[in-house]
Amino acid sequence: MSRDLVTIKGGKDGFRLLVDSSASMEEIEAEIKKKLDENPGFFPEGTKFELEVADLDRSVKKGINQILSQHGLGVELSAKKDPPPVSDEQSQMPPQYFIQHDGNVEAQEMTVVEHTVRGGEEVTSQGSVLVMGNVNPGAQIIAGGSIDVRGTCRGMVHAGAWGDISAVVIADRLMPTQIRIANMIARSPDIMEKSDFAERASIKDGQIIIEPIER
Amino acid sequence: MSEVIVVTSGKGGVGKSTTTANLGVGLAMRGKKVVLIDTDTGLRNLDLLLGLENRIMYDLIDVVEGRVEIKKALVRHKKYENLQLLPTSQVKDKSAVNPADLMALCDELRKEYDFVIIDCPAGIEQGFQTAIAGADTAIVVTMPEVSAVRDADKIIGELGRSEKDNIKLIINRIRPAMVDSGEMMDMDDINDILAIKCIGQVPDDIKVVTSANRGEPVVGESDSQAGKAYENIVGRLLGEDIPFMEFEKEGFFKRLKKAFKF
The missing domain is CATH 2.160.20.70 (Pectate Lyase C-like)
Known part of the structure; x- marks a missing residue:
């Protein structure tokens, strides 16, 4: 596989989870589990994640929430209603979704x-x-x-x-x-x-x- | 408006003392009151370049330790009486002077002279920190050579950390023929990396060596390219807008040929 379906990245306000929308729910689930198991205890239990939503399927959203809650983590809907306007260059790339770490315990600067x-x-x-x-x-x-x-x-x-x-x-x-x-x-x-x-x-x-x- | 200038480079042998001597004489020729301070304690040689060694009575160390008045330690130039040299000691070392001493000294000299030019020792240690302490302007001297440019870059960083923001560049000992054939870094490459205002490009000139041995800086010698380049730098320091000179590297006919080709 040339690129990860799920990538955890530190953003300005905390950690982001980038998800390739072309991946199936099973793939995403396996990938997130793998990532979280790589770094057990990295995210404090009970942390709510912020989820920025573009046109993510409701079932996928639910699925991600379920996976995270199994690990003692949660998802929170982003305050942002609309995604930022997509430029031509960006639209050629597969859309990506972000889950942000809510607390700033491990926030990356x-x-x-x-x-x-x-x-x-x-x-x-x-x-x-x-x-x-x-x-x-x-x-x-x-x-x-x-x-x-x-x-x-x-x-x-x-x-x-x-x-x-x-x-x-x-x-x-x-x-x-x-x-x-x-x-x-x-x-x-x-x-x-x-x-x-x-x-x-x-x-x-x-x-x-x-x-x-x-x- | 008097100005305290430190001439520095990081690397040794790029022409700090030569530049200091030439700028001093050049400014004095223009009628400015100039004092040169050698801070390379233990390795003094600015007096040699100016041909003043036999006139030295006291030195910088005597002044900062309060043994003599500044006026007594200053050595007047043979030809230009508005040019003075404050030599340093050949027997002491850099620890004999601290930054506060030199700052006080510069402030004292500033009252009477138009230009105070400090010849800085090589390196980035105490001697350097002392030399730059009292300066308003820093002139970084470098050569078209990777190690000299690397050290100049480091020095500019150090100057920035010491809050010396008025930094100018002189590129010394350029060999135009080698630059043309690509064997030497060209001016654009150097300016691209160092990214500070360049006020002089001085060609490598055999006359610099012979004149140093005679104790007469090359500035003002009309048949010397380096002398002309230093004169231009003096003009730029005085706020004149002088374009960089074209180096004579090929015969007239060759240049004529080149001109017609394009």
């Missing part, structure tokens, strides 16, 4: 760095990191979640540093000395090419791959 990270500097965050500038050679970014560089990334970046293999690294020009995601390491080619478009590095089929993206 995003660190925003509003300047260029220069050589010798190190940014470490339990959550994701957004750099509004360049990451220069000799600099290090270590994030529990994903890393987004709005500029040129030439330093060392480590996304998912505590084992999150779904973490990604995105940069306007991605030319780092090393990319690490979870426990995988990819180094730059010895002769660095200048990239002219935004790229994303992620783990696919057990290795770090880099693909162009639009943004």
Whole structure:
């Protein structure tokens, strides 16, 4: 399987659970169970989840609620009535649904760095990191979640540093000395090419791959 | 309006002292009152570049330890009497001066001089922290070389952490022919990484070495490319808008040929 049907991600306000709508109820159930069993005790018992709803089938919604309640967790309907308007690019992607962790016990934060990270500097965050500038050679970014560089990334970046293999690294020009995601390491080619478009590095089929993206 | 400028680089050998000497003489030639402070205690050589070694009576350490008045320790330049040098000690080390001492000294000198230019030691340790303490402006000197650019980047970060936000860049010892053939980093690459205002591009010039040995900075020598580049930097420091010079790297006919090709 090239991508997970269910992904747990930390968002600005807490954890999100991304569900592929093309998956069947059985698949979702198996996947959620697997995820929750991987990290027993990760979510405190009795925590209510917030569920953002687009056009999720009522039975699927119910099913998710049931699975979660078996684990002592709950689902809460989101205050948001309508999903945000979907742009053309987004509509080509399979729709995704989010379950948000209600409490902020394990809430993941995003660190925003509003300047260029220069050589010798190190940014470490339990959550994701957004750099509004360049990451220069000799600099290090270590994030529990994903890393987004709005500029040129030439330093060392480590996304998912505590084992999150779904973490990604995105940069306007991605030319780092090393990319690490979870426990995988990819180094730059010895002769660095200048990239002219935004790229994303992620783990696919057990290795770090880099693909162009639009943004 | 007087200005305290620190000339720094991180890496050694990129031309901090040479730049300090040339800017000092260049500003003095323009009639400004300038004092140069060597803070590279234990490894002093700004006096050598200015040809003033034999005139040194007292030094920076004597001043900060209160043995002499600042005025007594200043060494006047042979040619330009509005240029003074405050040398440092060759026998003591960097721990002899602390940031507060230098800050007080800069504030004292600021009253009387248009420009106080501090020659910073290499490295990012105590000597560096001391040198930058009293400065309004930092000039980072680098070379088109990966290690020099890497160190300059680190230094800019350190300056930012010390709340020195007015940082300017001089790229020194450029070899235009090597840049053209792709063997040396080009100016755009360096500016792209360091992303601070560049106020000077100085070519590698044999005259810099010969003039250093004579103790006469190259600035103002009309037949020297580096001398011209330093003159331009002086102009830019005084707020003039001077375009970067084209380096003479090929014969006239070759350039003419090139011009017609495009």
